[in-house]
Amino acid sequence: MGSVELIDVSKTFMLRVDGAQQTVRALENLSFSVSDGEIVALIGPSGCGKTTALRIAMGLDAASGGKVAVDGVTVIGCGHDRGMVFQHAELLPWLTALENVMFGLEMKGMRGAQLRETAQRYLALVGLQDSGNRRPYQLSGGMQQRVGIARALAIDPKVLLMDEPFGALDAQTRETMQAELIDIHARTGKTILFVTHDLDEAVLLADRVVVMQHGAVQEIMNVPLPRPRGDLEALRGSAAFTETRYRLWRAINATDH
C-alpha cells in the first residue's frame, strides 16, 4: 500500500524584507490525493507552491494548517514510508555512489552484508552497477540524479516524492531517465508524486496531473494513456498524447490570468 493524501494543507511563511514583516501564503487549502501505485505530476507556474507542497508531504516543513496522510495515517515529520528525490540530487560529496545509497539504508537500521548487497542492487536498478565506487563529483548530473533515485528507492518507501528530478538534465538524458523511471515503476509499483515544469513529462509519466495555481489546486486532469507505457517514443507520436498535452497546456495557460 502507499496512498498519500494532502488534506486542506496551508502554509504561511513569515519573512522580513527591509525590516518589515511580510507573510507569504504559499499554500491555501491544498487538497489532492495519490492512490496506491499511481503516478501523479504536480505542475504549475513558478512560485505556486509545488516545492512547498512536496516538502510538507515529505515532512521537511510543517504545515501551518491541514494534514498529510499516508495510507490514511496522519504523518508528522519525515519517515521511512516516504523517499525523497531532490532537485539537485544532494548526494553527500564525501561518500561514493554506493555509500550514498547505503547511507539511507543504514538510517533505516540495515547492517552487515545485506547493507552493501541491497545498495548494490538498487544501483544496478538505475544502471550504475559499475560506478558504485565513484564519488559524486566524478559522476555526470544524470548519474548523480540516478544515485539520488536509487538512494530513495533502496529504503523501499511506500511513496516516492520527487522535486523536478530531471529538471536540470539535458533533453536526451532526461528522456533516458523518464524511460528508466517508467521501467522502475513497472517493476516496483511504487506510488510516485513528482513536480515538473515539463508538460511532455507530466503527460508521459503521470496517471493524473494536478495543476496548481496560487497555492491551491486549479484542476486535476486524467491522462488517458494506457499502462504499462513501455515505448515512450511511440507514445509521444500518438494522438492521445498530443490531445492530452494540448488539454494540459490549455489548463495551465488558463491559470496565467
Add this chain to the structure above:
Amino acid sequence: MPRWAITLISLAVLIGAWEFFGRDINPVFGSYPSAIAVAFVELVRTGQLGAALYESLRPFVVGYGLAIMVGVPLGLIIGRFRVVEAALGIYVTAGYAMPLVALVPLLILWLGLGFAVKASVVFLMSLFPICINTWLGVTAVPKSLIEVGRAFVAPDSVILRRIVLPATLPYIMAGIRLAVGRAVVAMVIAEFFTTISGLGAIIINSANNFDTATMFVPIVVLMVLAIGLNGLIGWVEHRVAPWQAEIAGRDE
C-alpha cells in the same frame, strides 16, 4: 614550473639578499644566514638544540593536541545548537581576543612554573581559532545536506557526525592550520614568562650575551617547524577529505 621550484627560487633570493646586506650590519643588531648556520651547527654539536627542542615540543604537542580535541567538538556543538551558541558563543569570541600574555602570571599562580602551565598557554592560544573556525564551518553547511539526513530520519547525533562533521572538515583544517602559528608563539611566550626553558631559553640567553646569530637559530627552527606542521596538516587534509581538492575551483 613546479610549485616547489618557485618556492625554492623565492627562498634563494631572500636568503641571498639577506646574506648580502646582512653582512654590513653590526653583529649585535642583526645577523645573516651563514653566521646563523655556523651557530646552528655549533648548537647541534653540543646537543643543546636537540635537548631544547625536545623540551619545547612536549608542552607544545600536549597543548596543541588538546586544543584540537576540545576545540573541534566544542565548535561543532556551538555551531549546531542555538542554545549552546547563545550560552557559550560569547566566551569563545572573547577568548579569541584574550590578551593571553597578561594572564600568564595568573596561570602561574594556579599551575606553577612547569610543564602544566606551558601546555596550558599553548592550549589556550590554539583552542580559540580551532573552535571559532569549526563553529563558522558548521554555520556554512548547506541546509540541503542536513535535509538529506532529516529526510532519511537520521538522529541528530548521526547528522552531526556523518553530515556536519565531514562538511565542516575544510574549515576545521583551516582552523588547525591557523592555530599552528599561534601555538608556536604561545610556546615561546610560556618559556619566556615561566621557567625559562627550551628554545625560548636559547633565545633569551644568547640575546643577553649579544650573540645575535645564535639567537636567530631557534627562531628559524620554529618557523621551519611551523612550515613543516602546516605541510603535514595539508597532507592529512588531503587524506581525510580528498573530495575537497576536487570540488575547490583552484587553478593548479
